[in-house]
Amino acid sequence: MIKLNYLQPASRTITKILVLSALLSSLSACTALVVGGTVAAVAIVATDRRTSGAQLDDEAIEIRASARLREKIGDRGHINVTSYNKRVLLTGEVSSEQVKQLAEQLVFEVENVKLVINELAAMDGSSLQQRSSDAIITGRVKASMVDTSDLRASNLFKVVTERGVVYLMGRVTQREADRGTDIARGVSGVVKVVRSFEIITEEEARRQ
Numbered sequence: 001m002i003k004l005n006y007l008q009p010a011s012r013t014i015t016k017i018l019v020l021s022a023l024l025s026s027l028s029a030c031t032a033l034v035v036g037g038t039v040a041a042v043a044i045v046a047t048d049r050r051t052s053g054a055q056l057d058d059e060a061i062e063i064r065a066s067a068r069l070r071e072k073i074g075d076r077g078h079i080n081v082t083s084y085n086k087r088v089l090l091t092g093e094v095s096s097e098q099v100k101q102l103a104e105q106l107v108f109e110v111e112n113v114k115l116v117i118n119e120l121a122a123m124d125g126s127s128l129q130q131r132s133s134d135a136i137i138t139g140r141v142k143a144s145m146v147d148t149s150d151l152r153a154s155n156l157f158k159v160v161t162e163r164g165v166v167y168l169m170g171r172v173t174q175r176e177a178d179r180g181t182d183i184a185r186g187v188s189g190v191v192k193v194v195r196s197f198e199i200i201t202e203e204e205a206r207r208q
Contacts, residue, residue, distance in 0.1 A: 048155065049171040049200075049208050050085055057112045058083040065107045072106055078125040079103060082160050084169040086114040089196060091162040093125045117196055119167065126163055134161040137189045141166055144183050151179060159184070164191035171198045173205050 048055055061083040069079050077094035088107050094100050104118045126134075138161045145151060157180050158169040166184045170176075177197045184193045 049205075054085050057086060061086065061088060061110055061112055065110045065113070068106045068110065069103055073099060073103060077103065077120070079120065080160065080162065081107070082158060082167075082169065083113075084158050084196075085171065085198060086112050087117065087169070087196065087198075088113055088115065089117045089119060089160060089167055089169060091119045091160055091167065092121075093123050094120050095122070097122045119162070119165075119194070121163075130163060133189065134163065137161045137164065137166065137187060140187045140189070141184050144187055145180065148179070148183060151176060156180065161190075164189060165194060166190050166192070167194045167196060169196045171200055173202050174199055175202075176205070 050058070062081050065081045065083070065088060069077070069081070073079065073094070076096075076099050077092060079090060079092040079094065082089040082091070088110075090103060090107060094103060100118065100120045100122055103120060104116050107113060108116045138159050141159050141161070145157060156170050156172050156176055160167040160169070166187075168177075168180055168184060170180075172180065177195060177199060181193050181195060184190060
């Protein structure tokens with residue numbers, strides 16, 4: 001996930017700590033991508049159900065979409081761009097409904113984007129305290145999934161939190177989708193869980 005807003009030093013520190021903690025607790029091979037002063041966790045091909053090409057496309061989509069939004073919208077919004085298998089989730093706050101629709105249009109025009117899920121809210125930007133709280137919730141959800149023995153892998157889900165609302169993305173079976181949702185709902189501070197899954201069969205999951 002790439003955040004367009006520039007976080008204050010304290011917030012960057014919190015985000016880095018949470019990312020590192022999640023990586024260490026899951027013991028999965030990952031690397032860190034630094035864009036615009038923020039850190040994004042990027043899973044290595046071997047631990048992801050997307051193809052290697054899809055992962056690279058998603059990284060490129062996030063970078064290109066973020067650049068377009070920064071150029072065209074600027075300080076009229078705090079927008080998070082998350083791409084999974086060319087499906088792009090937009091979260092955050094913008095100054096008006098018109099800006100919200102403009103953001104969706106700008107992202108949809110980015111190369112390789114198949115779908116835009118526009119969850120932007122036309123309201124004042126969230127506070128530093130709220131964003132820090134969201135980062136903590138994301139870390140808690142990921143940690144809870146790592147601790148769950150009946151999920152085959154700890155990195156099946158991409159987790160995004162905005163104002164206490166947790167968004168889950170991934171290529172998962174119906175059982176995994178339901179289990180992951182239940183886990184997220186049980187985490188302290190979660191207001192609601194929004195699912196954006198690509199449902200695959202159990203047979204497809206076994207092959208990956």
